[in-house]
Amino acid sequence: MAFIEIQNLYKCFKKVVAINRIDLHVQQGEMLTLLGPSGCGKTTTLRCIAGLEKPEEGDIVIDGKPMLSKGFVPPSKRGIGMVFQNYAVWPHMKVISNIVYGLKIQKLAKPKIKEKAAQVLALVGLEGLEDRYPAQLSGGQQQRVALARALVGNPKVLLLDEPLSNLDAKLREELRFEIKNLVRRMGITSVYVTHDQAEAMVISDRIAVMDAGNVVQLGTAQEIYQEPANRFVADFIGTMNFIPGEVVETLKDKDAVYVKTEFSPRLLCHRINHTSDLSGAKVYASIRPEDVEVFPDPPTHMENLFQGTIIHKAYLGNFLNFFVRVKETMIRVQVPHHLPQGEGQELYLFLNPEKCVILP
Amino acid sequence: MSRGNVILAALLWAIIAFFVLYPLSILVLESFKISGTDNWGLNNYVEFFRDTYYLKTFGNTLLLSTLLLLTTTIFGVPLAYILARYRHRGKTVFTALILLPIVLPAFAGVFAFIIFFGKYGTLNLLLMDIGIIEEPVNFIYGLHGLVFIQALHMLPFIVLGLSAGFTNIDPSFEEAAEVEGASGFRRFFTITLPLCTPSYLAGAVLVFLWPFTDWLTPLILGQVDFLPSVSYINISYHFTDVHRKYMGIVATVVSAVVCISLFLLARWWVEKRKYTGLSKGTTSEGRVVEPSPFVRLGAYVFMAFIAVLVLLIPIVLGLSAFSRRWVFEPFPTYWTLENFRLILLESPGLVKNSFLFSGIALLFGIAFGLPAAYLIVRTRVPGKDALDFVITLMLAFPGIAVGVSYLLAFWQGIPLATHWIIMPLALFARRLPYFLRMAHSSYLQLDPSLEEASEVSGAGKIRTFFSISLPLLLKGVLVGVVMFFIMAFQEISTAIFLYRGGWETLPIGIYLNWHRGMEFGIAAAMAFLMIVITFILLMIISRIGGGVLKAAWGAGEN
Numbered sequence: 001m002a003f004i005e006i007q008n009l010y011k012c013f014k015k016v017v018a019i020n021r022i023d024l025h026v027q028q029g030e031m032l033t034l035l036g037p038s039g040c041g042k043t044t045t046l047r048c049i050a051g052l053e054k055p056e057e058g059d060i061v062i063d064g065k066p067m068l069s070k071g072f073v074p075p076s077k078r079g080i081g082m083v084f085q086n087y088a089v090w091p092h093m094k095v096i097s098n099i100v101y102g103l104k105i106q107k108l109a110k111p112k113i114k115e116k117a118a119q120v121l122a123l124v125g126l127e128g129l130e131d132r133y134p135a136q137l138s139g140g141q142q143q144r145v146a147l148a149r150a151l152v153g154n155p156k157v158l159l160l161d162e163p164l165s166n167l168d169a170k171l172r173e174e175l176r177f178e179i180k181n182l183v184r185r186m187g188i189t190s191v192y193v194t195h196d197q198a199e200a201m202v203i204s205d206r207i208a209v210m211d212a213g214n215v216v217q218l219g220t221a222q223e224i225y226q227e228p229a230n231r232f233v234a235d236f237i238g239t240m241n242f243i244p245g246e247v248v249e250t251l252k253d254k255d256a257v258y259v260k261t262e263f264s265p266r267l268l269c270h271r272i273n274h275t276s277d278l279s280g281a282k283v284y285a286s287i288r289p290e291d292v293e294v295f296p297d298p299p300t301h302m303e304n305l306f307q308g309t310i311i312h313k314a315y316l317g318n319f320l321n322f323f324v325r326v327k328e329t330m331i332r333v334q335v336p337h338h339l340p341q342g343e344g345q346e347l348y349l350f351l352n353p354e355k356c357v358i359l360p
Numbered sequence: 361m362s363r364g365n366v367i368l369a370a371l372l373w374a375i376i377a378f379f380v381l382y383p384l385s386i387l388v389l390e391s392f393k394i395s396g397t398d399n400w401g402l403n404n405y406v407e408f409f410r411d412t413y414y415l416k417t418f419g420n421t422l423l424l425s426t427l428l429l430l431t432t433t434i435f436g437v438p439l440a441y442i443l444a445r446y447r448h449r450g451k452t453v454f455t456a457l458i459l460l461p462i463v464l465p466a467f468a469g470v471f472a473f474i475i476f477f478g479k480y481g482t483l484n485l486l487l488m489d490i491g492i493i494e495e496p497v498n499f500i501y502g503l504h505g506l507v508f509i510q511a512l513h514m515l516p517f518i519v520l521g522l523s524a525g526f527t528n529i530d531p532s533f534e535e536a537a538e539v540e541g542a543s544g545f546r547r548f549f550t551i552t553l554p555l556c557t558p559s560y561l562a563g564a565v566l567v568f569l570w571p572f573t574d575w576l577t578p579l580i581l582g583q584v585d586f587l588p589s590v591s592y593i594n595i596s597y598h599f600t601d602v603h604r605k606y607m608g609i610v611a612t613v614v615s616a617v618v619c620i621s622l623f624l625l626a627r628w629w630v631e632k633r634k635y636t637g638l639s640k641g642t643t644s645e646g647r648v649v650e651p652s653p654f655v656r657l658g659a660y661v662f663m664a665f666i667a668v669l670v671l672l673i674p675i676v677l678g679l680s681a682f683s684r685r686w687v688f689e690p691f692p693t694y695w696t697l698e699n700f701r702l703i704l705l706e707s708p709g710l711v712k713n714s715f716l717f718s719g720i721a722l723l724f725g726i727a728f729g730l731p732a733a734y735l736i737v738r739t740r741v742p743g744k745d746a747l748d749f750v751i752t753l754m755l756a757f758p759g760i761a762v763g764v765s766y767l768l769a770f771w772q773g774i775p776l777a778t779h780w781i782i783m784p785l786a787l788f789a790r791r792l793p794y795f796l797r798m799a800h801s802s803y804l805q806l807d808p809s810l811e812e813a814s815e816v817s818g819a820g821k822i823r824t825f826f827s828i829s830l831p832l833l834l835k836g837v838l839v840g841v842v843m844f845f846i847m848a849f850q851e852i853s854t855a856i857f858l859y860r861g862g863w864e865t866l867p868i869g870i871y872l873n874w875h876r877g878m879e880f881g882i883a884a885a886m887a888f889l890m891i892v893i894t895f896i897l898l899m900i901i902s903r904i905g906g907g908v909l910k911a912a913w914g915a916g917e918n
């Protein structure tokens with residue numbers, strides 16, 4: 001049984017459906033990320049887990065205890081720690097008072113409070129700053145206070161809502177790893193919200209991609225990147241060429257199909273979930289720019305090889321970006337090495353059938 | 361730094377020096393004069409603080425201030441919370457009613473409550489009729505009545521500041537506490553309320569200082585042993601008794617010093633801890649709570665209680681204005697327009713004077729306020745911050761102190777007080793901050809690049825001001841204009857020292873009618889007239905779209 005079970009959760013604000021009956025399981029000790037574009041319901045899901053929002057339907061079970069179906073359990077009784085997007089570090093209290101606030105409510109003994117506070121301060125690297133007011137701290141330090149406050153009570157569950165979004169890029173990358181290591185070390189089950197795909201891929205064990213109140217795909221970073229469930233996921237995580245077409249033939253073991261596109265009568269594509277005969281279906285043959293191989297001269301005997309014209313070429317330091325026109329279709333290509341061809345010149349593209357997937 | 365700006369600054373400083381600094385320094389100097397000699401010394405102060413009567417007066421005033429602050433806080437905190445956080449019907453109406461006293465003249469409330477809560481007032485008579493009580497209950501004559509009447513008048517200052525605080529603090533501060541396990545009261549007292557202290561304090565200091573300013577309410581209730589009332593009585597009625605005169609002047613200075621120092625202290629404290637800058641803007645509209653039916657009912661009853669008390673003021677004065685011989689009866693029986701006929705026939709000058717003096721004061725206010733706002737917001741002329749500071753201080757300055765200092769400064773030295781122009785000038789000096797603050801805050805919102813674009817196009821500074829800035833500022837300026845007019849229109853504390861026969865304004869007329877023991881009905885009718893005029897002006901503000909509350913608050917406090 002999963003540590004956090006979100007069952008058929010439904011939440012709307014007046015007419016706006018924020019979460020549309022989602023199911024989600026988080027395993028003990030796992031770090032799950034909710035990833036998705038702005039307004040897709042990530043924060044709302046997190047706030048439902050925290051108990052800061054009351055969903056209309058569904059249940060949330062934390063460590064075997066239902067939070068909704070057997071009477072609403074208020075946030076204060078859920079045993080969670082939470083890091084808010086804007087930190088929400090109380091400005092009228094010193095760092096130390098911020099951190100021990102929850103411990104005092106639990107009526108822990110004074111020496112115990114002191115000990116725990118010292119531990120967590122060392123853990124997040126805030127030693128020596130305990131007597132400052134938040135206004136006297138940098139953004140990153142305030143962030144650490146928020147983290148310390150969430151961790152100090154040994155919560156069963158840690159919830160983080162875009163904790164790094166207010167920091168500059170450099171610090172963000174640093175703290176990503178820091179948070180990941182810390183949470184791993186403490187073994188806390190955690191749910192992390194972000195709309196930054198790189199952050200999600202670095203920090204989480206599994207990612208739940210959300211769109212318009214639905215979880216559209218759940219899996220590890222690799223699964224989601226390599227085998228996106230639909231066009232939305234493929235587009236949101238990295239970039240993808242979408243080539244519209246129609247399935248003309250499904251191969252016998254059903255793990256590959258031929259697709260008729262504008263530039264090719266038979267484009268061989270890989271299938272991810274191969275169960276049915278798709279012949280006649282309108283699909284998108286999809287391939288990531290870095291999976292397209294390029295050749296200055298045509299190699300012999302190769303399927304899925306097409307001639308195209310370079311429309312645009314851009315140098316980006318560690319790789320080259322091309323827009324190549326094959327007949328009337330524009331295909332984005334990314335290569336890690338130098339190519340002498342310039343704009344207007346010809347090129348051969350190999351759309352590797354193993355990497356070229358069809359998406360509805 | 362252009363020369364024009366420097367000249368402008370010098371001009372404005374000259375005006376401030378002549379109409380504010382000069383009279384005030386005369387007041388202070390006078391308080392150090394040793395009577396009967398040409399020497400200076402601390403004698404008056406020593407005498408003042410040795411005299412048990414004046415010490416008692418000082419103590420009384422402090423006591424009243426404390427009780428007033430306590431009462432307004434006890435009522436104001438829940439009220440502000442309900443208005444800011446509960447989702448309920450009629451929010452706008454309740455808010456407007458509860459905040460109304462801010463624009464009503466203080467004396468209107470006193471008269472209304474004497475009629476309603478007095479010994480043989482409506483409430484006592486009704487209760488005796490029903491048989492609940494046999495003897496009339498003393499509802500208002502005494503310290504408790506004073507606290508009650510002043511509290512109702514000052515409650516909006518607490519409610520306005522706090523409810524803005526409750527609305528504006530970032531919801532996640534409280535949510536974080538909720539997650540940490542703090543529920544209900546604990547969260548409110550450890551997080552919400554402390555975060556709102558700056559907004560609370562801004563209003564609280566004005567509440568606390570009110571008993572050091574309001575001489576009229578104690579006087580009408582027959583409780584004269586408070587500093588401002590003593591100042592007024594000593595100076596107005598015993599000017600020839602040198603000892604009492606000097607004690608009055610010292611009392612005035614002491615009040616003013618208390619007001620200014622507490623005001624500065626509060627400002628310093630608020631500046632020191634402004635929490636607002638820390639929270640990054642969130643999308644939500646603050647935390648709106650859906651109260652349980654029981655709590656909601658309680659909230660309604662509570663709000664209605666305050667709203668009814670406020671509504672009593674115009675209603676009772678209205679009843680009184682349209683009737684005569686309303687005594688020993690719970691409600692008037694004889695309806696007439698006689699009161700208004702008397703006002704128009706016998707003292708039409710009052711209404712005319714009120715409009716004339718406030719109008720001229722307003723012209724002064726605009727002529728001074730617009731350039732001052734420009735100078736403070738848009739330039740770096742040296743001394744502009746000091747200018748802003750002095751003008752803001754006038755908010756806390758007791759009206760009595762302005763009146764007495766004008767009396768001293770413009771009577772013998774510069775004989776300005778022999779001409780009626782002293783009346784609008786004094787109103788101008790007293791209400792100086794109201795227009796300026798409004799112009800100031802709208803100026804802050806005006807993007808400087810709009811003006812710069814005009815200058816780049818070749819328009820000079822003055823032309824840019826009139827063709828670009830002023831039209832864009834118009835709304836804020838108009839609201840400031842009306843607010844200034846309302847505040848000048850009901851001014852009495854300063855004017856009462858300066859008027860001579862024929863210069864009486866409506867508030868003075870009201871006071872004199874009460875004081876000379878003439879018929880109460882006429883005073884009530886005049887007060888009612890003032891309320892009606894104030895209402896019309898408020899309508900104008902809301903038509904301009906400035907928002908009455910913002911006008912009152914923006915002009916007053918922030």
Ligand SMILES: Nc1ncnc2c1ncn2[C@@H]1O[C@H](COP(=O)(O)OP(=O)(O)OP(=O)(O)O)[C@@H](O)[C@H]1O
Binds near residue numbers: 044644
């Ligand atoms: N208090 C609220 N009242 C009304 N609508 C709300 C409220 N909170 C969220 N919503 C709506 O619910 C939907 C989901 O919002 P949510 O805050 O969960 O998005 P999000 O995925 O966290 O977005 P972001 O990345 O911008 O933070 C949005 O359409 C939003 O407008």
Ligand SMILES: [Mg+2]
Binds near residue numbers: 042043044
């Ligand atoms: Mg969000």
